[in-house]
Amino acid sequence: ACRDSRTSSGGGGGGKGNDTVKIMVGGIDKVIYLPAKLTEQLGYFKEQGLNVQLLTEPAGAQAENVMISGDVQGVVGFYDHTIDLQTKGKCVESVVQLSDVPGEVEVVNSGKAGQIKSPADFKGKKLGVTSPGSSTDFLTQYLATKNGVPTSGYTTVKAGAGQTFIATLKNGGIDAGMTTDPTVAKLTSTGQGKVMLDMRTEAGTKAALGGLYPASSLYMNCDYVKNNAATVQKLANAFVKTLGWIKAHKPAEIAAKMPADYAGGDPKLYEKAITDSIGMFTADGVMPADGAKNVLNVLAQFSPNVKGKKNDIDLSKTYTTEYASKAPKQ
Amino acid sequence: MPTQAEPDGPAIELRDATKRFRSSSGGVHTAVRNLDLTVRAGEFVAVVGPTGCGKSTTLSLVSGLEPPSAGEALVHGRPVNGIPDGVGYMFQTDAVLPWRTVLDNVATGPRYRGVSKKHAREQARDWVRRVGLDGFESYYPHQLSGGMRKRVALAQTLVNEPSILLMDEPFSALDVQTRGLMQDELLRLWSGDDPLGQGGGAAVVFVTHDLEEAIVLGDRVVVMTASPATVKASFTVPLKRPRDAEEIRLTPEFLEIYREVWESLREEVQITRERGAGNAA
Amino acid sequence: MPTQAEPDGPAIELRDATKRFRSSSGGVHTAVRNLDLTVRAGEFVAVVGPTGCGKSTTLSLVSGLEPPSAGEALVHGRPVNGIPDGVGYMFQTDAVLPWRTVLDNVATGPRYRGVSKKHAREQARDWVRRVGLDGFESYYPHQLSGGMRKRVALAQTLVNEPSILLMDEPFSALDVQTRGLMQDELLRLWSGDDPLGQGGGAAVVFVTHDLEEAIVLGDRVVVMTASPATVKASFTVPLKRPRDAEEIRLTPEFLEIYREVWESLREEVQITRERGAGNAA
Amino acid sequence: MLLELDDQATAVAQARAAGRRRSFTVNAVRILLVAAVLGSWELAATYWIDPFYYSKPSAIWNRLVDWFTTGTSQGSIWTQITYTLEEAVIGFALGSVGGVVLGIILGRSRFLSDVCAPFIKAANAIPRIILASLFVIWFGLGMSSKVATAFILVFFAVFFNAFQGAREVDRNLVNNARILGASRTAVLRTIVVPSATSWILASLHSAFGFAIIGAVVGEYSGADKGLGLLINHAQGTFDSAGIYAGMIIITVIALLAEWLLTLLERRLLRWRPPTAGHDAQI
Amino acid sequence: MLLELDDQATAVAQARAAGRRRSFTVNAVRILLVAAVLGSWELAATYWIDPFYYSKPSAIWNRLVDWFTTGTSQGSIWTQITYTLEEAVIGFALGSVGGVVLGIILGRSRFLSDVCAPFIKAANAIPRIILASLFVIWFGLGMSSKVATAFILVFFAVFFNAFQGAREVDRNLVNNARILGASRTAVLRTIVVPSATSWILASLHSAFGFAIIGAVVGEYSGADKGLGLLINHAQGTFDSAGIYAGMIIITVIALLAEWLLTLLERRLLRWRPPTAGHDAQI
Numbered sequence A: 001a002c003r004d005s006r007t008s009s010g011g012g013g014g015g016k017g018n019d020t021v022k023i024m025v026g027g028i029d030k031v032i033y034l035p036a037k038l039t040e041q042l043g044y045f046k047e048q049g050l051n052v053q054l055l056t057e058p059a060g061a062q063a064e065n066v067m068i069s070g071d072v073q074g075v076v077g078f079y080d081h082t083i084d085l086q087t088k089g090k091c092v093e094s095v096v097q098l099s100d101v102p103g104e105v106e107v108v109n110s111g112k113a114g115q116i117k118s119p120a121d122f123k124g125k126k127l128g129v130t131s132p133g134s135s136t137d138f139l140t141q142y143l144a145t146k147n148g149v150p151t152s153g154y155t156t157v158k159a160g161a162g163q164t165f166i167a168t169l170k171n172g173g174i175d176a177g178m179t180t181d182p183t184v185a186k187l188t189s190t191g192q193g194k195v196m197l198d199m200r201t202e203a204g205t206k207a208a209l210g211g212l213y214p215a216s217s218l219y220m221n222c223d224y225v226k227n228n229a230a231t232v233q234k235l236a237n238a239f240v241k242t243l244g245w246i247k248a249h250k251p252a253e254i255a256a257k258m259p260a261d262y263a264g265g266d267p268k269l270y271e272k273a274i275t276d277s278i279g280m281f282t283a284d285g286v287m288p289a290d291g292a293k294n295v296l297n298v299l300a301q302f303s304p305n306v307k308g309k310k311n312d313i314d315l316s317k318t319y320t321t322e323y324a325s326k327a328p329k330q
Numbered sequence B, C: 001m002p003t004q005a006e007p008d009g010p011a012i013e014l015r016d017a018t019k020r021f022r023s024s025s026g027g028v029h030t031a032v033r034n035l036d037l038t039v040r041a042g043e044f045v046a047v048v049g050p051t052g053c054g055k056s057t058t059l060s061l062v063s064g065l066e067p068p069s070a071g072e073a074l075v076h077g078r079p080v081n082g083i084p085d086g087v088g089y090m091f092q093t094d095a096v097l098p099w100r101t102v103l104d105n106v107a108t109g110p111r112y113r114g115v116s117k118k119h120a121r122e123q124a125r126d127w128v129r130r131v132g133l134d135g136f137e138s139y140y141p142h143q144l145s146g147g148m149r150k151r152v153a154l155a156q157t158l159v160n161e162p163s164i165l166l167m168d169e170p171f172s173a174l175d176v177q178t179r180g181l182m183q184d185e186l187l188r189l190w191s192g193d194d195p196l197g198q199g200g201g202a203a204v205v206f207v208t209h210d211l212e213e214a215i216v217l218g219d220r221v222v223v224m225t226a227s228p229a230t231v232k233a234s235f236t237v238p239l240k241r242p243r244d245a246e247e248i249r250l251t252p253e254f255l256e257i258y259r260e261v262w263e264s265l266r267e268e269v270q271i272t273r274e275r276g277a278g279n280a281a
Numbered sequence D, E: 001m002l003l004e005l006d007d008q009a010t011a012v013a014q015a016r017a018a019g020r021r022r023s024f025t026v027n028a029v030r031i032l033l034v035a036a037v038l039g040s041w042e043l044a045a046t047y048w049i050d051p052f053y054y055s056k057p058s059a060i061w062n063r064l065v066d067w068f069t070t071g072t073s074q075g076s077i078w079t080q081i082t083y084t085l086e087e088a089v090i091g092f093a094l095g096s097v098g099g100v101v102l103g104i105i106l107g108r109s110r111f112l113s114d115v116c117a118p119f120i121k122a123a124n125a126i127p128r129i130i131l132a133s134l135f136v137i138w139f140g141l142g143m144s145s146k147v148a149t150a151f152i153l154v155f156f157a158v159f160f161n162a163f164q165g166a167r168e169v170d171r172n173l174v175n176n177a178r179i180l181g182a183s184r185t186a187v188l189r190t191i192v193v194p195s196a197t198s199w200i201l202a203s204l205h206s207a208f209g210f211a212i213i214g215a216v217v218g219e220y221s222g223a224d225k226g227l228g229l230l231i232n233h234a235q236g237t238f239d240s241a242g243i244y245a246g247m248i249i250i251t252v253i254a255l256l257a258e259w260l261l262t263l264l265e266r267r268l269l270r271w272r273p274p275t276a277g278h279d280a281q282i
Ligand SMILES: Nc1ncnc2c1ncn2[C@@H]1O[C@H](COP(=O)(O)OP(=O)(O)OP(=O)(O)O)[C@@H](O)[C@H]1O
Pocket: B021, B022, B023, B024, B029, B030, B031, B049, B050, B051, B052, B053, B054, B055, B056, B057, B058, B092, B227, C142, C143, C144, C145, C146, C147, C148, C173
């Protein structure tokens, strides 16, 4: 099972009219990746003559491995992985930037909201992240250090997302933690958790991180992008159109477009989650240049891979605005 | 000896007992049919019969291991339900525990009956010696010859000093002289002549294929019919005890009864032989 | 009969054979020591010896199942290495396949030797009949009595028509008459008087505890010493064949040889008995 | 003789009737148990515990009805079931054949088993969840990576039992077969395999469950169809009824497989004493 | 007599020497195998395959050295090992005791086993990865949820074998014990348990591996320490050397446990014919 030959070929399906593209979504039911499924629901892929198959993978970094090995052509995931991968000699670039903020929220157990008001209070606390080495981990480390708490000053706990996160916060397994919607919506609606830092909005992100932090994006193998420009363009068209559609519609309308069971039996909650998160999506899918730099800054301090290699990173190879800008605006 | 409910009543009684098995074809195989047998306390009954007639099955009814399909089995006057008290049963097939040494195998019974480990081992050591296995105390069964394993089983059964003793061809794997010694040991225990046992009076049912052995040992020799087994005839052995096997063999009484039993048995064996498939229901 | 390398040479030869086992205490137990034994093709040798002396072990050396620790075992003049061609061995313990019916058990040997299923079954059916088990063809071993299982094993061995036949107390679980019938069957096969077999001439080593049986069947009776086994004496049986067991028992020749063998054996049994722990190294 | 035949007929009939009574009691107790558990769950979830985590039987039932009538977000429920089942069945077939073959070979060869044992034991200690993600890299995202995960789980479960079963074969039977003229392969086929059958069957009982687990774990590492994905989706959307509903579907499939296996077992072990070691007395 | 003693001494010595030769050959072949695999892996990863996925032995070795000398991102490697090991050992102990006890009880009682069998089989089919996250919800994030995952894996592995082992007990031995005066519990203790020992041991061989897997899977669902987390971290940061290094540590632990188990096995099964079913001829 030698995978090497396939790494750069980037799979088949270039150029022709009805292309098949497989896209792996790092958790298709997460609100931060909502545009992927929404595009499918709106029929925009078909409209572009694309045959897109959306796969999902809940466990994080696996998605990139699968893409690099050529099994899928694109990944909907966090932008920062492209930088990380460059340190490993892999060229992956974001072609459509779905959001320019992380969409993450630092939630505090309501009972401890009095003690933990800002990252400066992280000292000695147990902080939840979705998984060690994930973006939530780096962001937590960044927030802590920026506010004078060394990474050794608190405990990182893998709390996952969804029910395990909620149960863990409730049981005192963590004092605070970083997660996304709909977990946040659930926690705040039941009063179990309070939002401490809200990185679902530009303002909140700038306050917390001192700049934008582009996250949710569609990224692909550089070689694939080069060899299949037409397909990539169609994908970009579809995604950008969806982003436009999101801006033009109300959360309730968006929720109604999604498959019924995405609401998980509580449509109100799902709508709230979309309401809270909707601000994070960009309108045009274009990467803001300073945003990319800010991501590199954060990573350079905490990612074991990027640390010390800041100057070797060629940011221009981690994203392209070419396709998103060419996409017809609505 | 364990106390007995009615010292004078029959120790073992089978009343019209029948045992059926499901046969391989899904039908029914009758192994024992309408069998009546009574053994008094202290009586030594030798059982002979054609091979495959149902002797082992009969013993299993008395031991309580198998319930009769019809009729009744009583031990000490009480219907058999579970294993009756005081029953000892030496199986036709090997049943020593492969994971215990010879000594521990023999000590098994006393241990089950609550004797302390030390005391049980002492008793066991004595019995190992009596069956001629001293020196092999720490051997495991797979390291023994066939005859040695049989003797371990014998010791295992006798160490419990049962008041009802069922034995299924116990000596068939032994050479003539060892067999003689074992027979003496058995008789000594049974007659209460034992330096260690608390007294005799056990009711013994002894299945054997050796007519001589049956006559030398038994108060009575019971001949079973061809399958399905029932009692064909019962011969009282008119020989006085103690009997010396070597001497007795040549007496006219012996030859007389030998001939009688033999005639009776031969018919059944012949039937078994001729009938062949006939009895396979 | 399978072809033989040297029809006139000895079929079986043990030269100074010794077999040691690791004993339970980690030491060494010598089961057979410096044993010399020669059996001609077509010779019927009966082996007797005290229980536990090493008879079964001797057979296992000839069969090739166990290699000698020292000395040599030869079959048809060739050193034993693996199972020699034409060997049949009926074990002392049950070794029928529990998952095969009586018929399929008996057909096992021919099937292994490449006979077609149909033909193997035919042969098997004939042998099942000969050992008196007709009607039980479709029974599984656990549904048989002890004696019936032994007869299955006998049929299983004989159906192969071995040129070297090793038998370890084959008839001890059978009643007198069935035993007689089986003995006749065996002799018929061995003497080549068999309506089905292609001829006689098998070399037979027959272990038994029954001196009468040994003398009635054997050309020679070999007496083994107490453990560790070696050949103590070998008695040629001066009785003419065919022998009728019932008649022969009363002839002076029979009584004479019986007494001789018995004397020789008794000493060894006594030694075994007295030595007790002595031989357990 | 007529009387006897009559007797026998009665005996057979009695045995049958007793069998029926037994199985009736057993089923009644089972149903009672299930009812008691479901009832107290429903009650507890309504009054005391939080159905957000624990769901409740009525909600699970509704979810099941919903899936089977209107389908799931990933399409028809039958598609999901077929997909997962296919992965599980292939993995099961390959894994059990592989496990049996290798187990028996190593079980019968001292040298090979001495050499290979530490490697196999080491391989067995590798967490399957990590393997599942490695398999995705090695075999791609398609069905093969899920099959591989199912395979590996089944393989080890079966292997260890087949290995031990092959070692436990009665020496006497092997010797007898060799004497009767069996070649090495004939000994394997006619003695070792039948002897090890009850060992192998014991492992197969748990193995199909493992196969499904493997398929589901594989789907967790990336998939676009399947029951694992369905459950994962339910987890992602706080749909605890969906989680339990998915688990119930998996369980029912496993029980069906189990039932088939029991039929096979009855067929293969027909030669056994009917109540071997399984009597009520002890 | 002296000569004979001499002979015997020689025989013992010869047997010993043969044993030494054997184990030398076995070890040599093992080492050769490992060297060959590692060598070709290193070579392949250097020239042909992509170390991004497959890493290479030298990188893995460096990562191991790094972990053991400077520690991991989560603190000392020993802390992680201790933590995971503790979870695994507790889960193993509870699971194997539970599995043996329940397996033997059900194996000896037809009624109980008839009633319970479908439930146990159903429970066995529930994917552990889902259970692991349910356990986090039920038992919290602490050690208990990982212990529970390890427990459940070990339990089923052991249960099915203990169950079958208890059913396979020779009827003759049970009957003999009953005749000799054994009570129900005495039969269980002195006949059923020793008979089932080789079945149980066979399952324990894979069970410790399962316990570690359970602990790691549990850590995947949420944890703040442990080897599972370490591997998860490596996965999250595209550190394939780290993944393999973590797997190697787990494997070494499992092999150590295996070695202890083999000692126990040898002690418990001393009564066996030394080469039972394990001869070189077949
Ligand atoms: N479980 C069973 N199923 C069916 N038939 C059985 C079963 N057990 C015994 N039989 C049959 O019952 C009959 C009597 O068997 P039993 O073992 O009592 O004979 P036996 O007199 O002891 O014979 P032997 O002298 O050969 O030991 C046999 O024909 C046997 O086939």
